[in-house]
Amino acid sequence: MFESARNSINANHAWSESRGELTEKKQPVSESPPVTGNRVTAKKKRKRKKRQESEKSSVSAPQLLCPEETLSVHGRKEKSGNGSEPIVRGIFQIGKKSHDVILTATRVTWTRIQPESPTGESSHKKPIEDFVELKDVFAVKVKRRRSAGQQSGGTLLGITLFFCKRKGAKLKDDTIHLDNLSVDHCEIWFKHLKDILSGFKHRPKSLKVFVNPISHKKDAYQIYKDRVAPLFKLADVQTDVTVTERKGHALSILMECSLDEYDGVVCVGGDGSVAEVVQGLLLRAQMDAERDTLSAFTPVPASLPLGVIPAGSANVVACSVHGVKHPVTAALHIILGHRQPVDVCSLSSMGVLQQFGFCVMVGFGGQALAVAERLNWIPPTQRHELALITALAQLRPEDCELSFIPSSTEKSDHTQSELEEHLSDVEDADWQVRRGLYLSLTITSIPCLCSVAPKGLAPFTRLNNNSMALTAVANTSRSEFIKHLKRYSSSNNPFSFSFVEVQRVRAVKLRPCSHRDDQRRDSKHTPIIPSEGTLTWNVDGELLEAQGEVLIRVHPKLLELFGTDVEEAEEPPVNCSCI
């Protein structure tokens, strides 16, 4: 019955949506659905007339029922019930069959009209009913038949609804064609559908889009042009696209441009590009709120939600809010205005804010990224594998003092600002302190789902549970460490090792130590003594050298992402071939 929106666009069908165009060339009003077929016998004609009369008596097309009920989705009080009262009802052809179609404030429902049996008895079979929820409909267009090259006008065929259907975590666009040649009929339906759709105020109408042309396989622009831009156009979302020319380009635009005209920002690229746009949105919010980022401060949330179209290699942020690496899913979440507040962490060194992010690593994660940066002349996939192998070969523990404030605040009655104030107060809190050799420390504020870790990098982080997950991997043998890493992509628990400690925390402090008890050292376990106390951090895939003590804090719901809360990535698990 359905065909994909983009597949169904052909030379002879065109969609428009102005009411002007609907009435521009009136078609002869027909109260019955169009009938296809060349030869209609007199008997068939009589039968059809009889059927049409019986249909007309029950559902003449169109019937206006209770138009004020549409007010319910416009934020005003519903007059009665739950929006299930019919607004308008009529007959359309769907596929090749006549259907009784009903529009309510929340859905379009259609039921096949049962033909009478030759004996005049009506069928005892229960009519098949189907429906689409209007919250999933993202466009309604007038459907016309146009000859090749014809730009406007054309024969009215009916109206088409473009909607989103779900298969697991994946969203796909689909269409339902409501065919009827009557202009009056279509006009009434079109108007009501448009009114209802314009009542979904959380859907963006204008977006600032950043595309990183060098992400991963260098196909981000193509992905945007072929798979995302046509959907934005169909949904009448205005876009202002910047193809970034250098690192820092998106950040500098976000710090300067007027954001008032946009309802959201979209980033097409990998996690590095997302990190830059997140940084831009949050720094801009602090600048507009006159927050002093050179001191310990309580940040304000970003003013616009962010949509992430995955075009990188791991796509951790996209997978965490979509469950899949699928540009169409990401685009539909944006168009339908699905918003998910997310916790963000900030990393400060010597009291000065260095970066906002979702996933902060030091030790193995930082060392592997540093190697990858040095190998940037190698294509991305080979580079990441080679960097992993090199970092594993050079595996050395970091000698650190690790402190953290455990968190128990999963649910809270505090307001957003009270919660932020409470969590920002790290001075008077009870810090737990550990001193030791660590192979890897990972702190995440979101689950960080991806194909190499479908269940995420941490056992209990949610997108907005007001806390971060700290995974501390103490010094162990290389083979045990590899066993731990491999478990991320398998069904075994990567945290059930004696050398792995996981904590739910609201703040973490890490101080590199340069003196160790010499007794504990041997050639294998010689720790990295950071030069002048500098550690190499990996913040969302970007390298950061930070001197001295580093403080990482969680900031609940500091940003909204277009997407939803997902339990697990539905990407097929990928085992790293090199370990």
Ligand SMILES: Nc1ncnc2c1ncn2[C@@H]1O[C@H](COP(=O)(O)OP(=O)(O)OP(=O)(O)O)[C@@H](O)[C@H]1O
């Ligand atoms: N035109 C450009 N030239 C060079 N670098 C750019 C350009 N535009 C953006 N960047 C930078 O490229 C960096 C990497 O981007 P991104 O993460 O999207 O790609 P990737 O590293 O290939 O993907 P992944 O992180 O998934 O492996 C980002 O830091 C971004 O700021």
